[in-house]
Amino acid sequence: MKRIALFLIIAAVAISSAEAQKVKRTKQKESDGFKWTLIEQDSYKGAEIKKGVKFIPVENHCENVCYIGDGFFSSFKAGEGNCVMNKNGKQIINGGEDEIYFRCQDGFVFFTYQYSESVYDTNGRLIIPIERKYKYVVLNGAKTIFNVYSKFDHHNESNRIAGVCDLMGNEIIPPSRGYNSVHQISIEMKYYNRTREWIYYSVVKDGREGACDIDGKEIVAPENNKDRNELYCDRTYHYFYYLDKHKIKHYLGVKLNSNSRGILDPDHPLGTTDKPVPEEQPQEETVYNNTTTNYSNSYSNSYNNTYNNSYTPPAQHKQQSTGNKSNSTTQPKSTPKSSTGTSSSSKPSTTRTPKERTHPFENYNTPVKCGQCSGTGMMRCFSCSGKGTIRKSGIDKNGKQVFRNERCTGCGGSGKRKCTVCNGKGTR
Numbered sequence: 001m002k003r004i005a006l007f008l009i010i011a012a013v014a015i016s017s018a019e020a021q022k023v024k025r026t027k028q029k030e031s032d033g034f035k036w037t038l039i040e041q042d043s044y045k046g047a048e049i050k051k052g053v054k055f056i057p058v059e060n061h062c063e064n065v066c067y068i069g070d071g072f073f074s075s076f077k078a079g080e081g082n083c084v085m086n087k088n089g090k091q092i093i094n095g096g097e098d099e100i101y102f103r104c105q106d107g108f109v110f111f112t113y114q115y116s117e118s119v120y121d122t123n124g125r126l127i128i129p130i131e132r133k134y135k136y137v138v139l140n141g142a143k144t145i146f147n148v149y150s151k152f153d154h155h156n157e158s159n160r161i162a163g164v165c166d167l168m169g170n171e172i173i174p175p176s177r178g179y180n181s182v183h184q185i186s187i188e189m190k191y192y193n194r195t196r197e198w199i200y201y202s203v204v205k206d207g208r209e210g211a212c213d214i215d216g217k218e219i220v221a222p223e224n225n226k227d228r229n230e231l232y233c234d235r236t237y238h239y240f241y242y243l244d245k246h247k248i249k250h251y252l253g254v255k256l257n258s259n260s261r262g263i264l265d266p267d268h269p270l271g272t273t274d275k276p277v278p279e280e281q282p283q284e285e286t287v288y289n290n291t292t293t294n295y296s297n298s299y300s301n302s303y304n305n306t307y308n309n310s311y312t313p314p315a316q317h318k319q320q321s322t323g324n325k326s327n328s329t330t331q332p333k334s335t336p337k338s339s340t341g342t343s344s345s346s347k348p349s350t351t352r353t354p355k356e357r358t359h360p361f362e363n364y365n366t367p368v369k370c371g372q373c374s375g376t377g378m379m380r381c382f383s384c385s386g387k388g389t390i391r392k393s394g395i396d397k398n399g400k401q402v403f404r405n406e407r408c409t410g411c412g413g414s415g416k417r418k419c420t421v422c423n424g425k426g427t428r
Helices: 002-022 282-310 314-327 336-346
Strands: 024-029 035-041 044-050 053-056 064-069 072-077 081-085 091-096 100-105 108-113 116-121 126-128 136-139 145-151 161-166 171-173 181-191 194-205 208-212 218-220 239-243 249-256 262-264 378-380 389-395 401-407 416-418
Touching (some): 044 064, 072 100, 091 100, 091 108, 116 136, 161 181, 171 194, 218 249
Antiparallel strands (some): 024 035, 035 044, 064 072, 072 081, 081 091, 100 108, 136 145, 145 161, 181 194, 194 208, 239 249, 389 401
16 A cells, blocks of 8 residues: 555656646846746746746646736737736736737836727726727826827828827827827926926927917917927916017917916017017018119219210320410310220229229128028027937837937938028028
8 A cells, every 4th residue: 555655656746747847937027127937838828926926827828928018918818819917917908819019108008909009007997999090109208198199100200190188098189180299398387385387289280380278279370480490488477489580589479377278468469579670571672682783783884984984094184284275276086096095005994992982882782691590501400409319209129118319300410400591601
């Protein structure tokens, strides 16, 4: 009897040893510092967070197990499809059997299916449904809104169509408006021991900047204004304005109230400025310059003709004066041939240097230094604010959102563009 019991014990140990040899454990360390162990046995996979504690047992027969961030895992099992496990090993999302990609960021699970994304919270509650067909969804840096895109290009901002949703999934600015980018702007003011905050959205469409209030209402439309490269909001009184090439404020007639909603600004009506704008009318100036040039040429020709006809060389003038005194008769005119010879040989040049010009219109067309670029012909790039790089977001191979600085395509990384006022000449 004792021999039989001993034989059974030896057999059990041998079987367990054989099973143990088939199990493969691989330690994993993620980019966010999370550590876990991948378990593989008989082509099935599982996961352990703590040694000896199976988070996803291999007995579940999962064909794939992936870490998606924040302690969450996704797994795939034939017949059940893709699912997401929370930190306690509880299944919170079942995504079906099609090819699906998950990523977890700041307490939200982003679900990608057929090039569209939806969003869940970490309890499995649906926030943004996939039926909206957003191509890309990302939580902004302040973790207050979702930036959503119905069209997205990692490398070209002008090839995007953007909008904004709040953390409950409600659309604040729908992508159907066609904005290329939407950024939340926060203005904080401290009053004694209190801090007040005003929020609005800077929107860009075809390179033109506008603004929406906290409810998404457009209060400054993006306009093709050659003088308006950037839009500003006063930090104290929260009215909107832009600066022209003379650094003069042009008010846009709207401001933010205490609730960050756009209202009319009676103190700064639309079209008014903080100082008089110099009167510059390029087309009229061009006509005036042409008229002035013609007038100057006419005046110069008339002046030269009169000067040539009335001018008498000193020697001849002396002879004529002597002759008048002696004979008191008029000297006969010389023949055209001799007159020409005398004029070419003895008459000095009538060309005047700039210092000798006295007519007020003769120096009118002299180029002047451009005031916008200070004569350099170049101005600060409005796409990258002169930095030469633009901060863009993307997704790495682990599904994490990453930010990188890419060279600005508008200025080629130089931070400067050709001046639009003088067309890069430096003079006007």
